[in-house]
Amino acid sequence: MTTEDSRNWRIYRGDSRPHRGIGDLPPPPPWRRFDSVEGRRHGDLERAVSYQxxxxxxxxxxxxxxxxxxxxxxxxxxxxxxxxxxxxxxxxxxxxxxxxxxxxxxxxxxxxxxxxxxxxxxxxxxxxxxxxxxxxxxxxxxxxxxxxxxxxxxxxxxxxxxxxxxxxxxxxxxxxxxxxxxxxxxxxxxxxxxxxxxxxxxxxxxxxxxxxxxxxxxxxxxxxxxxxxxxxxxxxxxxxxxxxMEPPSEDQLVKIVKAHLGEDALRLGRPIIQRFIERRNSGELATDQLLNAIYLATSGGRPADEGMDELINSILRPLDIAGS
Missing domain, CATH: 3.40.50.300 (P-loop containing nucleotide triphosphate hydrolases)
Incomplete structure (x- = not known):
């Protein structure tokens, strides 16, 4: 899903020079779509269908x-x-x-x-x-x-x-x-x-x-x-x-990522799943943090770099640690 769109999502340059790059922004994550399908918000439908x-x-x-x-x-x-x-x-x-x-x-x-x-x-x-x-x-x-x-x-x-x-x-x-x-x-x-x-x-x-x-x-x-x-x-x-409800096991996390983002994103995101599990052992993390991190890492643009790694770390920051 996410790997099929190779457009660079880094459209904000921070140089205060106006441009129309908003049209180049790739589609949103499936769970963040707000259009309706049969009276249901598309994102809600996505969550329902992918639930494990x-x-x-x-x-x-x-x-x-x-x-x-x-x-x-x-x-x-x-x-x-x-x-x-x-x-x-x-x-x-x-x-x-x-x-x-x-x-x-x-x-x-x-x-x-x-x-x-x-x-x-x-x-x-x-x-x-x-x-x-x-x-x-x-x-x-x-x-x-x-x-x-x-x-x-x-x-x-x-x-x-x-x-x-x-x-x-x-x-x-x-x-x-x-x-x-x-x-x-x-x-x-x-x-x-x-x-x-x-x-x-x-x-x-x-x-x-x-x-x-x-x-x-x-x-x-x-x-x-x-x-x-x-x-x-x-x-x-x-x-x-x-x-x-207990936090999802590793097997469940794999199924959740695959259901939401597809096989390609799962393959590329397995190291992030492991990082998520390691951090969850020492702090509170939500499953949607994992989905956001994998979607970010597998969406178009440039290959993984140091800046991307910092972004993923910030998304996977535990929720119960002061200053996070």
Whole structure:
């Protein structure tokens, strides 16, 4: 893949002389493509297709599917925790993954829906019309969209839950148990507005909500990731199927590189794989660092030189070492 394009990617010269060399830049790494294929970002599709799994992972996923329970995936950065969600959706022929990236400010309401009350009041004042369609100002979040009634489940990725405030895991319990939630702003509407169409996390798609109640018919396939930075409450843990992901073995790394970049890149990149494994023994490294290093080393331009070696070393710098 990468070795077929011999164009020099070093197009920035640093001499402040304008030129149009951007057109000579080779294609991006497959996982950094942002065009869409069947509603999926090309890079996400690439990650899903190239994903390598072990028997324990397969067993835990199947158990979560059968029991309709969330899958709690823990492990170090770069072990493929979030990619598992894309692989499940791809293999089972389901709609694109709904993603909820959790931060310290995330709460249950963020995941379920957002109501732009100020925007509605402002537009009502401009139009002097207080009966504007309230559904235009309510957008379901990733969790809220995943719980919409549908013949097949949606895949929901709740990414890095351990970054949330202390209350969020417990707040999720009732939603996971009941598979439903209420939008009070719609429940309070008069009887003639029994059904309201609201926006969803799928851009451009609206969904009808009756009396403010959302009830799933197929429980979503929920993949929750955690870097292991905190403990979760026992009540939360017992409602999840837990999976601990270890860093890929050498054989797995070989398969990952081949799947993403092809046989030629694998052949040229084997010394980098060995360097990656040696450094991983003394520091934390993510698999995408290895892919980036090999793609850089095997993409067009000049043969390997001292400058290239320094670039590869910088990419393979451990994540858990101060100053790196």
């Amino acid at each position: 799994t072990e028997q324990e992972t397969t067993d835990k996923v199947n158990a979560a599917l059968l029991l309709r329970r969330p899958l709690l995936v823990t492990g170090k950065a770069g072990t493929g925790k979030s990619t598992l969600a894309y692989n499940i959706a791809y293999e089972l022929g389901l709609e694109p993954v709904l993603i909820w990236p959790v931060t310290s400010k995330s709460n249950l309401r963020n995941g379920l829906y957002d109501y732009d009350a100020i925007g509605r009041v402002h537009e009502s004042g401009l139009r002097q019309n207080i009966s504007l369609d309230i559904g235009r100002y309510i957008r379901l979040g990733p969790l809220g969209t995943a719980l919409l009634p549908a013949p097949q489940p949606r895949v929901l990725l709740i990414d890095e839950l351990d970054k949330s405030d202390i209350d969020l895991p417990n707040d999720l319990l009732n939603v996971f148990e009941e598979g439903s939630y209420l939008i009070p702003e719609l429940e309070r509407l008069p009887a003639e507005q029994e059904v309201v169409e609201v926006m969803t996390a799928n851009r451009g798609i609206r969904a009808p909500i009756s009396r403010g109640r959302v009830q799933c018919t197929a429980f979503p396939i929920v993949v929750i990731t955690s870097n292991g930075e905190r403990e979760f409450p026992p009540a939360f843990l017992r409602r999840c199927i837990r999976l601990s």
